[in-house]
Amino acid sequence: MRNLFLLLFSMNITLRSLLFLILFSLPTNLLALTQAEDQFVYNGFNGANLRLDGSAKVHPNGLLQLTNTSDQQIGHAFYQLPLKFNTSSSRLVQSLSFSTTFVFAIVPQLPSLGGHGVAFTISASMDFSQATPTQYLGLLNSSNNGLSSNHLLAVEFDTAKSPDFEDIDQNHVGIDVNSLKSIVSTPVTYTEEGTEKSLVLISGKAIQVWIDYDDAEKLLSITLAPIETPKPIQPLLSTTIDLSLVLKDSMYVGFSAATGSITSNHYILGWSFSRKGQAQELELSKLPSFPRRRETMEKPGLKVTVSLITVSMVLIIGAITWTVYVIRRRKYEELREDWEQEYGPQRFSYKDLHKATNGFKDTELLGAGGFGKVYRGVLPSSSKEIAVKKISHGSVQGMKEFVSEIASMGRLRHRNLVQLLGYCRRRGELLLVYDYMPNSSLDKFLFSNEKPNLNWAQRYRIIKGVASALLYLHKEWEQVVIHRDVKASNVLLDADLNGRLGDFGLARLCDHGANPETTNVVGTVGYIAPELTRTGQATTFTDVFAFGAFMLEVACGRRPVEPQGLPQERFLVDWVLESWKQGAILETSDPRFEGDYVVEEMELILKLGLLCSQSNPVARPSMRQVTQYLNGDVLPEILLESAEFGMVILGHGAPADFVLSTCSVSSIESILIRGR
Numbered sequence: 001m002r003n004l005f006l007l008l009f010s011m012n013i014t015l016r017s018l019l020f021l022i023l024f025s026l027p028t029n030l031l032a033l034t035q036a037e038d039q040f041v042y043n044g045f046n047g048a049n050l051r052l053d054g055s056a057k058v059h060p061n062g063l064l065q066l067t068n069t070s071d072q073q074i075g076h077a078f079y080q081l082p083l084k085f086n087t088s089s090s091r092l093v094q095s096l097s098f099s100t101t102f103v104f105a106i107v108p109q110l111p112s113l114g115g116h117g118v119a120f121t122i123s124a125s126m127d128f129s130q131a132t133p134t135q136y137l138g139l140l141n142s143s144n145n146g147l148s149s150n151h152l153l154a155v156e157f158d159t160a161k162s163p164d165f166e167d168i169d170q171n172h173v174g175i176d177v178n179s180l181k182s183i184v185s186t187p188v189t190y191t192e193e194g195t196e197k198s199l200v201l202i203s204g205k206a207i208q209v210w211i212d213y214d215d216a217e218k219l220l221s222i223t224l225a226p227i228e229t230p231k232p233i234q235p236l237l238s239t240t241i242d243l244s245l246v247l248k249d250s251m252y253v254g255f256s257a258a259t260g261s262i263t264s265n266h267y268i269l270g271w272s273f274s275r276k277g278q279a280q281e282l283e284l285s286k287l288p289s290f291p292r293r294r295e296t297m298e299k300p301g302l303k304v305t306v307s308l309i310t311v312s313m314v315l316i317i318g319a320i321t322w323t324v325y326v327i328r329r330r331k332y333e334e335l336r337e338d339w340e341q342e343y344g345p346q347r348f349s350y351k352d353l354h355k356a357t358n359g360f361k362d363t364e365l366l367g368a369g370g371f372g373k374v375y376r377g378v379l380p381s382s383s384k385e386i387a388v389k390k391i392s393h394g395s396v397q398g399m400k401e402f403v404s405e406i407a408s409m410g411r412l413r414h415r416n417l418v419q420l421l422g423y424c425r426r427r428g429e430l431l432l433v434y435d436y437m438p439n440s441s442l443d444k445f446l447f448s449n450e451k452p453n454l455n456w457a458q459r460y461r462i463i464k465g466v467a468s469a470l471l472y473l474h475k476e477w478e479q480v481v482i483h484r485d486v487k488a489s490n491v492l493l494d495a496d497l498n499g500r501l502g503d504f505g506l507a508r509l510c511d512h513g514a515n516p517e518t519t520n521v522v523g524t525v526g527y528i529a530p531e532l533t534r535t536g537q538a539t540t541f542t543d544v545f546a547f548g549a550f551m552l553e554v555a556c557g558r559r560p561v562e563p564q565g566l567p568q569e570r571f572l573v574d575w576v577l578e579s580w581k582q583g584a585i586l587e588t589s590d591p592r593f594e595g596d597y598v599v600e601e602m603e604l605i606l607k608l609g610l611l612c613s614q615s616n617p618v619a620r621p622s623m624r625q626v627t628q629y630l631n632g633d634v635l636p637e638i639l640l641e642s643a644e645f646g647m648v649i650l651g652h653g654a655p656a657d658f659v660l661s662t663c664s665v666s667s668i669e670s671i672l673i674r675g676r
């Protein structure tokens with residue numbers, strides 16, 4: 001050492017500092033490359049030590065964006081360096097404890113629907129290339145979901161209700177261990193000054209989260225509040241969990257977010273993390289700003305002098321009164337244009353619908369999906385029960401044409417159609433009013449155990465009813481109406497369990513607003529005729545195809561495509577066809593019948609289903625022929641022998657899930673189908 005210093009002395013100054021640098025900074029650099037610091041704080045992410053992938057990016061102001069509002073995106077941002085959790089070696093003082101706080105914001109594309117959410121994640125790997133978006137949040141996929149080999153802990157901020165994972169609602173926080181089905185979850189609320197307040201994740205507000213794990217007590221706690229509110233004393237969610245069973249020695253921390261067909265911008269504004277005690281506070285004033293949906297107008301600050309105080313008081317009171325007036329007006333505001341006058345009788349006032357549905361309360365929600373949310377209501381004037389479908393959309397060209405179609409559909413009268421009573425229009429929102437169907441939709445009876453089984457006679461009557469409704473739409477009314485979305489979930493059951501077709505022609509809304517350069521196929525996988533994807537043109541033939549799939553699902557009690565099923569049974573048409581060729585067509589019938597059905601009728605429905613599923617549109621029977629077969633005409637057996645069958649299967653051989661139908665204007669769910 002002495003020699004070294006002598007040497008240094010004899011050198012000139014620059015050389016000396018260079019040598020110092022090399023000698024003393026190299027070892028610490030090496031250390032930093034292999035192991036993370038015990039803590040880090042990012043008030044904005046410029047220069048942050050992050051690994052980004054997918055749609056994630058850091059804006060020039062330091063804002064971390066995980067996804068934008070494009071469909072089916074995944075974005076990740078993880079701290080580059082692994083954290084040592086010492087799960088195996090002798091316990092250090094705080095071996096598994098950690099503490100973190102971060103601020104996020106979710107700005108959805110549509111004001112009332114968000115998709116799909118963001119998750120704080122501790123993961124054994126940063127490779128999420130095989131993960132799926134939508135409800136998998138970019139963390140897992142359908143084949144590895146739930147495996148204990150995942151070594152994954154996530155705290156999800158979920159803005160969509162996924163029935164697959166038994167989500168409680170579309171605004172919850174959940175703790176996920178190796179699976180997106182949360183071990184515990186709760187709707188989002190926070191407490192301020194002792195009172196519990198609700199908080200909407202997709203409100204576009206910046207929300208601060210605190211997550212702490214105390215290894216001694218094995219307690220994981222999650223607390224959250226809007227950014228302007230101090231940290232609530234009581235955590236929103238806390239649960240006992242032994243993380244030594246989940247974590248490995250070396251783990252990565254970060255965030256994942258994903259969109260589906262319903263999308264949101266997911267932002268992270270700041271993040272602090274610590275393995276030693278409380279995470280350091282974020283400096284909220286330094287956090288980057290993020291784009292909100294509507295820029296609120298900034299009022300110029302008034303420089304109030306003493307003599308002006310009285311004047312400004314008057315102004316303020318005036319402004320408050322005016323604001324209250326505007327808010328009141330806005331609440332019931334609707335859009336009415338001159339051309340709508342002729343539809344006067346079918347026009348409902350928003351105020352009436354608002355009252356009928358208790359202000360569109362969640363308790364009145366009958367269902368969501370398809371084209372929007374459906375609420376139950378009682379009209380104040382007549383005490384009539386109604387169902388109100390609320391469809392959010394962007395600016396739709398051709399609204400005039402669409403409303404005129406709705407008006408003419410209001411004149412359709414058939415005992416197997418759900419009666420459309422009228423409509424109402426607001427900015428970005430269309431409300432359709434229907435007769436209320438007390439028994440909800442057929443799929444609930446067929447595919448879930450929440451409703452009783454329907455016997456064969458009931459199902460056969462439903463098929464006949466829906467066939468006669470389609471015949472009416474195609475042939476018996478003054479103009480041809482194409483339904484475009486025939487399927488079990490669009491068949492509703494009235495008080496006597498008669499099948500009634502709903503949602504007719506609604507898919508047109510999608511067409512009207514769609515970009516003319518892209519052909520968006522509207523419909524649902526398994527029901528979409530092959531030619532529809534080529535031409536984009538819905539016809540009576542495409543309706544017949546969908547009706548074929550519908551008959552098969554009613555007879556077999558399962559959906560046209562079961563991604564999880566046995567390979568030979570995955571596609572219903574293929575399975576029925578193969579079974580028929582082997583002379584065992586009845587084996588495809590719904591096992592819940594336990595053999596109790598009329599064999600001739602069952603055979604007829606299955607074969608007719610196949611006949612309607614032919615890939616050549618003109619080879620399919622017309623609805624008139626279908627009705628005749630159902631009423632006893634003999635089925636031409638020979639047709640089946642020579643037929644070709646088709647079904648739309650996208651994503652052939654591709655690794656990822658594919659989107660078949662999306663729609664740019666409304667909240668239409670797109671449908672995922674796995675490559676075969």
Ligand SMILES: *[C@@H]1O[C@H](CO)[C@@H](O)[C@H](O)[C@H]1NC(C)=O
Pocket residue numbers: 054055068069070
């Ligand atoms: C979202 O980001 C992707 C690239 O990551 C880009 O291609 C797409 O246009 C963006 N979408 C929107 C709506 O900005």
Ligand SMILES: *[C@@H]1O[C@H](CO)[C@@H](O)[C@H](O)[C@H]1NC(C)=O
Pocket residue numbers: 130131140141142143144655656
């Ligand atoms: C799911 O992910 C795992 C590994 O991450 C991968 O091996 C598997 O092929 C993926 N499965 C699907 C269906 O994408």
